[in-house]
Amino acid sequence: MAKRLNDNNSIGDVLKEFIGANRLQPGIDKIEVRDAWKNLMGNGVNNYTSEIMLKNGTLYVALTSAVLREELSYGKEKIVKMINEDLGREVVKEVILR
Template sequence: MAKRISNDSVIGDILKEIIIQNKLQPGIDAISVSNAWASLMGNGVKNYTKEVVLKGSTLYVSLSSSVLREELAYGKEKIMKMLNEEMGREVVREVILR
């Protein structure tokens, strides 16, 4: 049975509790990482990005340019670090470029 929340609770705490109870965090993380990819990588990379999918802690990025894929492959660690800093916690542990 659901835990009753008192009337003097902070709305942020209530929302966190709802997210935890309904197991919504993975979906929220997937959307947030996709948005972070678009904002951090800029329009040049964004135009060649077909799909950004987060499965567990692995980020799969489909690119339409093989040259760009090779270029980004050299900076996977930096990409992970930037995305995790943007998220405020470690969400991405591996980046796979396709």
């Protein structure tokens, strides 16, 4: 049976404990990184993005434009920094553009 928390806990604390106890954070991270990419890159890049996948701290992004892939490859560190700032913690350590 689940342990009972006292009545003074906030909903945020209870949700954090639930997420941690059920090991849901990696799945939530995948969704948040996908949303952060879409919000930060804008429609121009999103039109050429076919797949976004987070695996072991590495963000894999499949692009349909070789020109865009080359252009974004120059700013990989900036992309990592922007996504991590948007999420408020370090989730992405590297970006691989395909």
